[in-house]
Amino acid sequence: MGSGYITKLDGTGGMINTATCTEQLLYEIHDPANYLTPDCIADFSSVKFKPTEKDVVKFRNATGKEATETYKVSVxxxxxxxxxxxxxxxxxxxxxxxxxxxxxxxxxxxxxxxxxxxxxxxxxxxxxxxxxxxxxxxxxxxxxxxxxxxxxxxxxxxxxxxxxxxxxxxxxxxxxxxxxxxxxxxxxxxxxxxxxxxxxxxxx
Amino acid sequence: MKLWEITHSRSGDKGNISNISLIVFNKSDYGLIKEKVTEERVKQWLGNKIKGNVERYELPQLGALNFVLFNALDGGVTSSTSLDKHGKSLSSFFLQMTI
Structure with missing residues (x-):
């Protein structure tokens, strides 16, 4: 299961917390369990966030399935x-x-x-x-x-x-x-x- | 109560489809928005702007709902003649909903 940390450089604006991470996770997503990318079908539906210190959020449970047989082409x-x-x-x-x-x-x-x-x-x-x-x-x-x-x-x-x-x-x-x-x-x-x-x- | 009192929200676009997240500030309010903010209510609240269906996805571990609004952007960002082609402002109008 995919896991990692989200953070940002010290001394820069904005904030990394559960609220901003959740907004970004769902940004321009339809079905969170089936987000089609060229490399895989990403599954964000079970992702969990946990703030560990100021401007650091740990995520886990990101997963995915095999990619589809097609590419999206914008004409x-x-x-x-x-x-x-x-x-x-x-x-x-x-x-x-x-x-x-x-x-x-x-x-x-x-x-x-x-x-x-x-x-x-x-x-x-x-x-x-x-x-x-x-x-x-x-x-x-x-x-x-x-x-x-x-x-x-x-x-x-x-x-x-x-x-x-x-x-x-x-x-x-x-x-x-x-x-x-x-x-x-x-x-x-x-x-x-x-x-x-x-x-x-x-x-x- | 207005949705903005207990939730925050962000909208995005893909073609002529808009999606709007609705995220509680406190996890204890998740049950309330899950019960009150149904697909039907959202379609009704945003009115004629939404020409297609509304689908809702639930993410209880994040205290979030994700709404997908079909045929909702006057053709989408590359052909619409409306002012807010991306529907970025829809999340703010959504948060004015009374529950």
């Missing part, structure tokens, strides 16, 4: 262009004005064919999956984002948001625009027998 592909626009509203009824801004941009963009078009209010609902709370805010930032087939189409999102400066609710400020090429990744499994590896040394 990148061109997935259009990302377009984004943002603008801020502040003061009295800022949320209402930002929502009006959303309605205007939504109408202006509705005949174009964007994928995953989103309208967010940063500070209110842009990352929160929960019901809206904290309605009494001083400022809010409107964000519109989506993907398009061409860079020219993607630019239209930011332009329609920036247009709110003079053709939208009062007091919109700090508009920004962004366009990026999108390279998405899809993960597939490839039989190990089809992957030949070799090491080549060369002088530069």
């Amino acid at each position: 990148g592909y061109l997935n259009g262009y990302y377009g984004e626009g943002q603008i801020s509203y502040g003061g009295i009824q800022c949320i209402e004005r930002a929502k009006l801004g959303i309605a205007i941009v939504q109408k202006r963009l509705e005949k174009l064919n964007f994928k995953d078009l989103r309208f967010d209010l940063i500070g209110l609902n842009s990352i929160s999956p929960l019901k809206e709370q904290h309605k009494d805010v001083n400022e809010v930032r409107l964000r519109v984002s989506g993907r398009a087939k061409s860079i020219e189409e993607a630019k239209k999102i930011g332009r329609e948001v920036e247009t709110l400066y003079t053709n939208g609710p009062s007091g919109g400020g700090g508009a920004t625009q962004k366009v990026e090429e999108v390279i998405s990744v899809v993960s597939v499994l490839v039989p190990k027998s089809e992957v030949k590896t070799q090491v080549v040394y060369s002088k530069t």
